[in-house]
Amino acid sequence: MGKGRAPCCDKSKVKKGPWSCEEDLRLIAFIQKHGHQNWRSLPKQAGLLRCGKSCRLRWINYLRPDVKRGNFTPQEEDTIVKLHQTLGNKWSKIASHLPGRTDNEIKNVWNTHLKKRVMKKLEGATSRSSSSSSTSVLLSHTDHTSKNVTEKEEATKSCSPTSSYNASSVSNLSQVHEISSGNVNIVDMDWIFQLMNEEPFPSGVIETPLECDVDFWDMLDIIGSSPPHPHPPPNSDYSKLDNHSDASCQGLSNELGV
DNA sequence: AAGAGCGCCAACCGCCAAGAT
DNA sequence: CATCTTGGCGGTTGGCGCTCT
Numbered sequence: 695m696g697k698g699r700a701p702c703c704d705k706s707k708v709k710k711g712p713w714s715c716e717e718d719l720r721l722i723a724f725i726q727k728h729g730h731q732n733w734r735s736l737p738k739q740a741g742l743l744r745c746g747k748s749c750r751l752r753w754i755n756y757l758r759p760d761v762k763r764g765n766f767t768p769q770e771e772d773t774i775v776k777l778h779q780t781l782g783n784k785w786s787k788i789a790s791h792l793p794g795r796t797d798n799e800i801k802n803v804w805n806t807h808l809k810k811r812v813m814k815k816l817e818g819a820t821s822r823s824s825s826s827s828s829t830s831v832l833l834s835h836t837d838h839t840s841k842n843v844t845e846k847e848e849a850t851k852s853c854s855p856t857s858s859y860n861a862s863s864v865s866n867l868s869q870v871h872e873i874s875s876g877n878v879n880i881v882d883m884d885w886i887f888q889l890m891n892e893e894p895f896p897s898g899v900i901e902t903p904l905e906c907d908v909d910f911w912d913m914l915d916i917i918g919s920s921p922p923h924p925h926p927p928p929n930s931d932y933s934k935l936d937n938h939s940d941a942s943c944q945g946l947s948n949e950l951g952v
Numbered sequence: 953a954a955g956a957g958c959g960c961c962a963a964c965c966g967c968c969a970a971g972a973t
Numbered sequence: 974c975a976t977c978t979t980g981g982c983g984g985t986t987g988g989c990g991c992t993c994t
Contacts, residue, residue, distance in 0.1 A: 710963080710964075711964095711987090711988090712963075712988090733979075733980070734978080734979065745964090746980090747964085747965090747980085747981095750980075751962090751963065752963085755962080755963085756962085784982090784983090785983065786981075786983085797981095797982075797983080798961090798962080798963085801983075801984085802960075802961055802962085805960090806959070806960055807960095954994105956992105956993085956994080957991105957993075957994095958991085958992080958993090959989105959990090959991080959992095960988105960990090961986105961987105961988095962986105962988095963985100963986085963988105964984105964985085964986075964987095965984085965985080965986095966984090966985100967981105967983090967984100968982080969979105969980090969981085970980085970981100971978085972976100972977080972978075972979095973975100973976085973977075973978095
């Protein structure tokens with residue numbers, strides 16, 4: 695291990711905060727095309743003003759094709775509680791037992807729901823001087839809160855930057871147009887590349903910064919409308935990107951049937 | 953109606969381990 | 974072996990939305 699630690703990126707030049715649809719698309723498209731051998735250089739090559747770590751997190755937690763979203767099943771929650779008893783806060787280890795679930799998600803669920811539930815049950819059990827402490831006793835699913843959370847989530851975040859489309863459906867974007875969960879039209883990245891009318895991601899660095907990449911915004915605008923249609927160039931003014939982004943997200947949501 | 957408080961969760965931060973040089 | 978780089982992990986936080994008063 696080294697002495698000091700160089701910052702993973704120049705913090706002054708990276709964007710922070712929630713990811714936009716545009717950024718997600720860029721990341722997905724790049725990884726689909728080139729994979730992610732090097733997270734550090736990925737953002738630069740993909741034309742993202744993000745830290746490599748941030749890209750990795752975004753991919754692992756939300757954009758990965760096999761990531762499972764939505765409420766945890768009672769079985770999953772039971773598994774988490776059981777594994778937590780033996781593994782402690784080893785979220786990645788716990789996650790490895792729950793296909794499609796991420797350590798971050800499990801950590802959140804534990805901290806927000808399961809911990810309280812287990813504590814409550816434990817307290818109840820202690821006050822009743824109960825000798826039983828098995829997880830099956832600890833776990834009662836009658837107050838399954840995650841369902842409400844999910845419903846709320848889907849209602850309120852249908853077009854949020856972080857879940858504007860179903861990331862789990864973005865599997866093999868270049869080929870797959872339907873997924874098993876339904877007939878969902880997936881945005882074909884090759885089609886996007888064609889729209890861009892250029893080699894998707896040249897081996898070198900993409901020089902186009904987000905705020906002036908008119909073609910890219912135009913492309914996204916086209917994605918946001920169904921069917922695709924010629925469209926006047928969108929605003930290149932960064933201050934207007936949010937609105938533009940919302941429109942694109944909404945269109946994208948419709949496009950994907952989310 | 954509006955402000956305060958709370959819950960949830962996506963994302964960031966810092967540390968550590970492993971691999972590369 | 975020492976140093977450097979990168980990926981991964983777990984803890985924490987900021988912001989948003991909902992509920993309560």
